Amino acid sequence: xxxxxxxxxxxxxxxxxxxxxxxxxxxxxxxxxxxxxxxxxxxxxxxxxxxxxxxxxxxxxxxxxxxxxxxxxxxxxxxxxxxxxxxxxxxxxxxxxxxxxxxxxxxxxxxxxxxxxxxxxxxxxxxxxxxxxxxxxxxxxxxxxxxxxxxxxxxxxxxxxxxxxxxxxxxxxxxxxxxxxxxxxxxxxxxxxxxxxxxxxxxxxxxxxxxxxxxxxxxxxxxxxxxxxxxxxxxxxxxxxxxxxxxxxxxxxxxxxxxxxxxxxxxxxxxxxxxxxxxxxxxxxxxxxxxxxxxxxxxxxxxxxxxxxxxxxxxxxxxxxxxxxxxxxxxxxxxxxxxxxxxxxxxxxxxxxxxxxxxxxxxxxxxxxxxxxxxxxxxxxxxxxxxxxxxxx
Numbered sequence: 001x002x003x004x005x006x007x008x009x010x011x012x013x014x015x016x017x018x019x020x021x022x023x024x025x026x027x028x029x030x031x032x033x034x035x036x037x038x039x040x041x042x043x044x045x046x047x048x049x050x051x052x053x054x055x056x057x058x059x060x061x062x063x064x065x066x067x068x069x070x071x072x073x074x075x076x077x078x079x080x081x082x083x084x085x086x087x088x089x090x091x092x093x094x095x096x097x098x099x100x101x102x103x104x105x106x107x108x109x110x111x112x113x114x115x116x117x118x119x120x121x122x123x124x125x126x127x128x129x130x131x132x133x134x135x136x137x138x139x140x141x142x143x144x145x146x147x148x149x150x151x152x153x154x155x156x157x158x159x160x161x162x163x164x165x166x167x168x169x170x171x172x173x174x175x176x177x178x179x180x181x182x183x184x185x186x187x188x189x190x191x192x193x194x195x196x197x198x199x200x201x202x203x204x205x206x207x208x209x210x211x212x213x214x215x216x217x218x219x220x221x222x223x224x225x226x227x228x229x230x231x232x233x234x235x236x237x238x239x240x241x242x243x244x245x246x247x248x249x250x251x252x253x254x255x256x257x258x259x260x261x262x263x264x265x266x267x268x269x270x271x272x273x274x275x276x277x278x279x280x281x282x283x284x285x286x287x288x289x290x291x292x293x294x295x296x297x298x299x300x301x302x303x304x305x306x307x308x309x310x311x312x313x314x315x316x317x318x319x320x321x322x323x324x325x326x327x328x329x330x331x332x333x334x335x336x337x338x339x340x341x342x343x344x345x346x347x348x349x350x351x352x353x354x355x356x357x358x359x360x361x362x363x364x365x366x367x368x369x370x371x372x373x374x375x376x377x378x379x380x381x382x383x384x385x386x387x388x389x390x391x392x393x
Contacts, residue, residue, distance in 0.1 A: 028070045030340060030366065034359055035075060039063060043075075043082030044101075047356045054102030057087055057116065061123035062360045068127050069373045071385045073135055076127070083124065084143070087111060093146040096121055096154060099169070115169045118155050119186035121147065122166075126191045129198060130381045148195060148202070156203050159232060161240035164203035165210045178234030181245055184226050185258035187211045189266045189276070194379030212272045215259065216279035217242045220250065223302030224282025228255035244300065252297040254357070257308070257315045261361065264318025265368055269377040277323055284323055287316060291331065310339035311358030314365035333369065336362055 038047045048059020060083040067076035087097035096116035128144035155167040195204040229245040295306030313332040320329035374382045
């Protein structure tokens, strides 16, 4: 009888072991390899700036999101605690993270530029909210709520003729004579939906609608492209118009490519998904014509220049699939797969900090394509590991 009880115990143990394994760190080689090489034990991500000694809030934010998608709570916690303590002075209710950290002119290490980057702030707050929902860590939700309240008081503006909008940062985006500067890639619709769910009385729903207006505005988007940066001129207390950003002209390139990516990642059930995608025909037509995304676009003329790197192709895979262009999406996917096979070997000298941005864009794209995550209509995250782990505390 003893051997029968032993066999029964083993039979009961096998599914529990299998569930434990499925609830452990997911096998995501690209993220695992990058994190092992560039995320330090203290939680600082190297390689997210042109200077290898510096770190950016964007890199910390993206790392938190990918650690969440990969079900890696330890790396997530290290990334967040380092970001909070070093970039926000351990007081997220008072300070938004300074966007750049590293060796300072005085010879110490710390925040080099205290100006925050609101896109990184949004990704951090979003990842904290979803980390609480998926991992049952209420302290993360508390931190996210503090951060959202700080963003609301620091960066949300009521723009004449447009509505509520989020500044890209505290300094450098408000100018005399009612001129503001915005960046469409800074306000992904799924994140704004999640914040709206968290704080229904907040400005996030209106910011999503203002973002959609900015992307589709015919004064700038004449050929189905978006610029990296756009100006907005208030003509009186109730009117205004989008204008060419006088600091960067009307070029769409390394920032704007994320706008197409976020459009493709947005749930098709979102009421803004189709209007945004319909307004972005230019990039699909350009890729259909040349087989590759352009590196630069002059959006007011539609003139394209150069060949975009593989991170650009990665960004366009979800966008092209969402637009119902699977053959073009497959074509771009092959470009990404070949590049990743070449660059993802840590022993390869080419796999350096200079690959950061393209790897990050590829992680967003590949994670979505491989169904490691999807965004729901309300902005919550559907992750591949959630179902088998749902019963775990």
